[in-house]
Amino acid sequence: MKPCLTVDIGGTKIAAAIIESGKVLRRQQIATPSSSQPEEMDKALEELLTPFLDDISTVAVASTGIIDDGVLTALNPLNLGGLNNYPLRAVIEKITKKPTTVINDAQAAAWAEYQTLELNMVNMAFITVSTGVGAGVVINDDLLIGANGIAGHAGHTLADPNGPICGCGRRGCVESIASGTAIGQAGKTYFGDNCTGEMVFKHFSQNDPNATDIVNGSAKAIANLIADLKMVLDIELVALGGSVGLAPHYLELVQHYLAQQPSPYQTKVQHARCGADAGLIGVAHWASKIR
Numbered sequence: 001m002k003p004c005l006t007v008d009i010g011g012t013k014i015a016a017a018i019i020e021s022g023k024v025l026r027r028q029q030i031a032t033p034s035s036s037q038p039e040e041m042d043k044a045l046e047e048l049l050t051p052f053l054d055d056i057s058t059v060a061v062a063s064t065g066i067i068d069d070g071v072l073t074a075l076n077p078l079n080l081g082g083l084n085n086y087p088l089r090a091v092i093e094k095i096t097k098k099p100t101t102v103i104n105d106a107q108a109a110a111w112a113e114y115q116t117l118e119l120n121m122v123n124m125a126f127i128t129v130s131t132g133v134g135a136g137v138v139i140n141d142d143l144l145i146g147a148n149g150i151a152g153h154a155g156h157t158l159a160d161p162n163g164p165i166c167g168c169g170r171r172g173c174v175e176s177i178a179s180g181t182a183i184g185q186a187g188k189t190y191f192g193d194n195c196t197g198e199m200v201f202k203h204f205s206q207n208d209p210n211a212t213d214i215v216n217g218s219a220k221a222i223a224n225l226i227a228d229l230k231m232v233l234d235i236e237l238v239a240l241g242g243s244v245g246l247a248p249h250y251l252e253l254v255q256h257y258l259a260q261q262p263s264p265y266q267t268k269v270q271h272a273r274c275g276a277d278a279g280l281i282g283v284a285h286w287a288s289k290i291r
């Protein structure tokens with residue numbers, strides 16, 4: 001049988017690849033169309049996927065946003081905002097004429113991370129702290145997707161009722177405090193209007209007290225999120241990824257704040273292992289499981 005074509009749709013890039021025996025082959029990548037017109041996305045997908053069509057039997061897609069029965073909805077209007085109710089699975093099936101599975105990208109990455117863990121572990125969460133804060137959870141040896149595809153969107157749980165307005169419209173989400181975007185935003189007070197998350201981390205590495213406060217605030221919000229997930233889901237491990245999650249000393253800070261919680265709230269936190277292709281690898285594995 002021909003292999004599965006996997007696709008990862010993010011806010012900045014769309015990647016396609018063939019995964020065989022867990023290895024990423026023939027990877028192609030394009031920029032996500034800057035226009036939010038659905039026709040632009042149709043065209044971009046057709047261009048990217050057409051060269052693979054003779055060599056594949058199925059398609060598996062990991063995409064940013066809420067994926068409800070193959071339809072994409074953007075929780076954050078700034079991220080693929082023009083694509084509300086975009087019929088992603090139907091579009092890809094029309095291009096490829098192949099059966100297509102679609103799930104959220106952080107859910108897919110969680111499933112990829114889960115495959116790397118010790119066999120006796122059944123409950124875990126993957127949290128990516130990057131431009132936004134995404135997450136996916138595996139419960140009882142199964143990826144939690146939810147009735148409407150929303151399960152795992154832990155970046156949009158409450159960190160501070162008086163915090164900044166989040167991209168999703170709610171006030172004080174974890175993402176509005178902990179994400180790279182939020183870190184850059186907070187840095188503008190001290191480092192100028194063009195401040196980015198990377199700039200705050202540069203100052204943090206030089207022990208600047210303001211940058212240290214901002215990064216500590218992010219790590220504390222993630223530690224509290226992990227404590228909440230432990231109490232709700234009894235997770236045994238958190239895999240922490242993303243450009244902020246993998247930044248030097250960030251994991252240690254999260255562990256430091258989590259260690260200040262009472263012991264039932266604590267759980268093991270380690271770096272994610274699958275890297276930038278976690279979404280591709282995870283959705284390929286997930287699609288082969290459910291087919």
Ligand SMILES: [Zn+2]
Nearest residue numbers: 156166168173
């Ligand atoms: Zn939010």
